[in-house]
Amino acid sequence: MRVALALIAAVGIAAGGCGEERGQATRTVPEPVGPVPTTDPRAVAVASVSLLEYVLRAERSRVPRAGLIAFEATNDGTVRHGLAVDAPAGRVSTRALRPGERATFSMRLPPGRYKWYCPVADHEQRGMVGRLRVAE
Numbered sequence: 001m002r003v004a005l006a007l008i009a010a011v012g013i014a015a016g017g018c019g020e021e022r023g024q025a026t027r028t029v030p031e032p033v034g035p036v037p038t039t040d041p042r043a044v045a046v047a048s049v050s051l052l053e054y055v056l057r058a059e060r061s062r063v064p065r066a067g068l069i070a071f072e073a074t075n076d077g078t079v080r081h082g083l084a085v086d087a088p089a090g091r092v093s094t095r096a097l098r099p100g101e102r103a104t105f106s107m108r109l110p111p112g113r114y115k116w117y118c119p120v121a122d123h124e125q126r127g128m129v130g131r132l133r134v135a136e
Ligand SMILES: [Cu+2]
Pocket: 051, 080, 081, 082, 118, 119, 120, 123, 128
């Protein structure tokens, strides 16, 4: 009986030690990238863009349909970046995203050409700017 109690006590101590180790490991992990945001399911088109020093890299700079467009921005660079779009109703943008972080937003856009760019510091002047064409 005495042996069993000693074992239980040892397990308890070991478990406690484990928890502390886990806590330390969490602190040494690089900055969390956060949960992957969900894209608006009502969107008629998705415009994805990768944010890098100092370029906006998009698979396509044209979306085939006007309407509710979902924007997906991923910071694939090493400093903070964001995505802004100059829309008819004004500028819409993500906050400044940490490296590895993603964000989405959606808005209604009529056919036309829209400027998209990184609103952080002078990144637009450094080349993080482009045009997105929304077709009829
Ligand atoms: Cu930037």
